[in-house]
Amino acid sequence: MTAMDEQEQRRRRLAAWRGSHRVLARRSTDGTVAEGLAALAAGIGAASSTGAGSGFVHDPDDAVDVYGGGVVADLERRVAWLLGTEAAAFFPTGTMAQQVALRCWAGRTGNATVALHPLAHPELHEEGSLGAVSGLRTVHLTSAARMPSAEEVADHPEPFGTLMLELPLRDAGFVLPTWDELEAVVAAARERDAVVHLDGARLWECGPHFGRGLQEIAALADSVYVSFYKSLDGLSGAVLAGPDVLVEEARVWRHRYGGQLFQQYPAALSALIGLDRELPRLPSYVAHAKVVAGAMAEGFAAAGVPWFRVHPEPPHTHQFQVWLPYDVEALDEASLRQAEETGVTLFRRWGSGAAGAAGLPPGVSVTEVTVSGAGLEWSAEDVREAVGVFVGLLE
DSSP states (O other): OOHHHHHHHHHHHHHHHHHOSEESOOOGGGSOHHHHHHHHHHHHHSBOSSOOTTSBSSOTTSOOOSSSOHHHHHHHHHHHHHHTOSEEEEESOHHHHHHHHHHHHHHHHTOOEEEOOTTSHHHHHSTTHHHHTTOOEEEOSOOSSSOOOHHHHHHOSSOOSEEEEESSBGGGTSBOOOHHHHHHHHHHHHHTTOEEEEEETTGGGOHHHHTOOHHHHHTTSSEEEEESSSSSOOSSOEEEEEOHHHHHHHHHHHHHTTOOOSOOHHHHHHHHHHHHHTGGGHHHHHHHHHHHHHHHHHHHHHTTOSSOEEESSSOSSSEEEEEESSOHHHHHHHHHHHHHHHSEEOOOOOBOOSTTGGGOOTTOEEEEEEOOGGGGGOOHHHHHHHHHHHHHHHO
């Protein structure tokens, strides 16, 4: 497909998604620049759902930030309080935040080796950044599509300074361990004198699975990174949270890495809106994702699909995968036609999946399903009916 063809397909997809009257998740990236700016202004000017402070999500008459401060500092304080950490620092990207965190820990432990999963974000999606930019070395404790076990942590044959755990492990299907397994893994790392860093890009929605609050989850680790655009629908940005001494050092490295931006108030404001509006609703999204996933499985079975998988079933968060034995192009076209012809967006983009992700067999394509506010309107019967229509478009 040429660049022009891909651009035309992108316009077609956006038009179909924007025009759908029923979707499982509305995304800010489907909107226009004008709509995004209007939503940001309206969100800040509206009353806070918590009723804290001035009564607004953030005082709309506050001055803009300049190299931090203002709304950025407000966001940092809010996240440190939510996670129960001493301090937090705002970064323009999660990639930078984690590189800085792992680099700082390497200096403090004297060991530049990081143990992480081969499906973790730095290994799959960052072009070898940990080694190329930060001089770190990575080792893998398991190749199974799950978090490493305590035994695998304890038995690894060489030392490592930091254990990085991605919660949930996105490319394995947004999977999480049990709370007891997570505690045991952290304890095994401590026995090896390793620090623990949480890649918590999607940490916000992990509480229902663990039956624990954010502070209790974050307290297991020495540092935590969280994102604002994945679960909270912010514009961009991330926070690194942890002890004062680590965060102060991280601020120095943030400047060295080019992350000390002149103004960041649009991203910081959108993050505060997400914390105020979306964070309290995430448990309801997680609960309804189980309903949606179960109905999808029933729909595929009723439609006579010879093989499929909803993974994991039930979902651990408000996101999960669907696997089907068709090529990507056919699945993308059926998904797009369903949106265009019926006004229902059930699936978005399909792919072949990360190499070895969650044991994905050859010839099987995968898509990620997210259930958020708009998805709460779907009944199980709505889902089953939409699956039947989608399968019909594949034939």
